[in-house]
Amino acid sequence: MSDDDTFVGDDDSEFFTVLQGRRRNVLNDRYMLPADEDEIRRYSYHHRILQFIFGGRNYVGPVKEVLTYPGVKHKRRVLDVGTGGGLWAIEMADEFPRVEVTGVDLAPIQPREVPPNCSFELCDLDHPSLPYTTLNYDVIHARSMHTGIGNYQQFVKELTRMLRPGGILILIEPDSQPVVDGHLLGIPPHDPCSTVTSTLGKRPHTSYASGAPGWFALWEAYRTCLQRKGIDVNVPSHLGAIIRQTGAYDHIRVQEATIPIGFWPKDVTLLTIGQLAWMEYDHLLPAMRPMLLEAGIPEWKVKVLIEDAHRDMYEPVMPPSVRMHVVHAIKK
Numbered sequence: 001m002s003d004d005d006t007f008v009g010d011d012d013s014e015f016f017t018v019l020q021g022r023r024r025n026v027l028n029d030r031y032m033l034p035a036d037e038d039e040i041r042r043y044s045y046h047h048r049i050l051q052f053i054f055g056g057r058n059y060v061g062p063v064k065e066v067l068t069y070p071g072v073k074h075k076r077r078v079l080d081v082g083t084g085g086g087l088w089a090i091e092m093a094d095e096f097p098r099v100e101v102t103g104v105d106l107a108p109i110q111p112r113e114v115p116p117n118c119s120f121e122l123c124d125l126d127h128p129s130l131p132y133t134t135l136n137y138d139v140i141h142a143r144s145m146h147t148g149i150g151n152y153q154q155f156v157k158e159l160t161r162m163l164r165p166g167g168i169l170i171l172i173e174p175d176s177q178p179v180v181d182g183h184l185l186g187i188p189p190h191d192p193c194s195t196v197t198s199t200l201g202k203r204p205h206t207s208y209a210s211g212a213p214g215w216f217a218l219w220e221a222y223r224t225c226l227q228r229k230g231i232d233v234n235v236p237s238h239l240g241a242i243i244r245q246t247g248a249y250d251h252i253r254v255q256e257a258t259i260p261i262g263f264w265p266k267d268v269t270l271l272t273i274g275q276l277a278w279m280e281y282d283h284l285l286p287a288m289r290p291m292l293l294e295a296g297i298p299e300w301k302v303k304v305l306i307e308d309a310h311r312d313m314y315e316p317v318m319p320p321s322v323r324m325h326v327v328h329a330i331k332k
């Protein structure tokens with residue numbers, strides 16, 4: 001793709017199409033979620049949730065040290081892959097005004113007014129080799145975008161090639177598997193009344209029928225659609241292993257956060273996160289509609305799937321949450 005193909009002027013309509021009533025990108029067929037105002041709003045909730053989890057910061061690990069360490073001659077650069085609405089890139093550019101921050105995405109959904117050290121580019125990163133310079137970046141950040149990457153292992157290899165020695169790779173991905181009451185519901189029951197055993201806890205944990213059947217059914221359908229598109233839905237829980245396989249890092253830290261969805265936490269900070277997550281998922285459930293329809297699920301069934309999941313979220317018998325996997329690693 002040449003620069004001419006990706007230069008975005010005032011009229012950006014050539015970079016979008018419409019799928020089942022929602023605007024989406026034209027560069028990649030695998031990534032099926034929309035690229036419209038509702039999605040941008042959802043990304044802003046997502047961004048704030050992660051900030052809360054990181055204690056008000058935008059990163060984990062020694063990012064500040066790497067980006068401000070004195071006596072370094074080269075221009076320091078940060079790359080945010082799958083930047084979405086670009087909030088993370090913009091805030092990083094504000095925090096580190098001497099650092100060049102680039103955000104990359106499939107669709108030009110980022111603000112046009114940005115700090116002078118921040119820019120956005122269009123690129124489909126779902127390719128075996130990426131058009132980015134080797135050993136060029138000090139920090140590479142990839143958050144919540146594995147559902148647009150067919151070969152995540154190869155993707156991480158490419159990010160590793162682009163990272164300088166001593167640079168930091170940050171990968172953050174949420175599970176696409178429902179959790180209720182803090183436990184993963186890992187077994188898709190064929191009999192809707194069967195007992196589901198938590199994959200984390202040892203005890204038979206909850207009854208599918210009495211727990212969150214609508215919530216569970218939608219996520220199962222979503223995961224099936226992703227798998228049909230060639231997405232490995234287990235990537236989030238394997239981020240640490242994927243980084244380790246490259247053999248290029250000597251410090252790998254794997255962390256997990258369980259994010260409440262809804263108004264049920266008693267702790268004030270968790271309640272705030274739960275409210276933000278509730279707003280995010282309130283947008284995410286209908287955003288799955290085009291993908292489910294394109295997979296051939298009849299319209300009436302898609303409607304029921306989304307409505308039932310919404311009901312389980314609005315009137316939870318068992319409080320839903322989502323597990324977020326956070327990994328950072330320093331390149332040798």
Ligand SMILES: C[S@@+](CC[C@H](N)C(=O)[O-])C[C@H]1O[C@@H](n2cnc3c(N)ncnc32)[C@H](O)[C@@H]1O
Pocket residue numbers: 025028031035043044046047081082083084085104105106107123124125126142143144145147148149
């Ligand atoms: C769920 S959003 C996350 C946005 C942002 N990283 C955040 O955490 O707030 C996923 C973003 O990744 C982008 N994306 C997915 N697959 C991609 C690919 N193959 N190449 C470039 N961007 C991709 C999507 O267009 C979307 O904007």
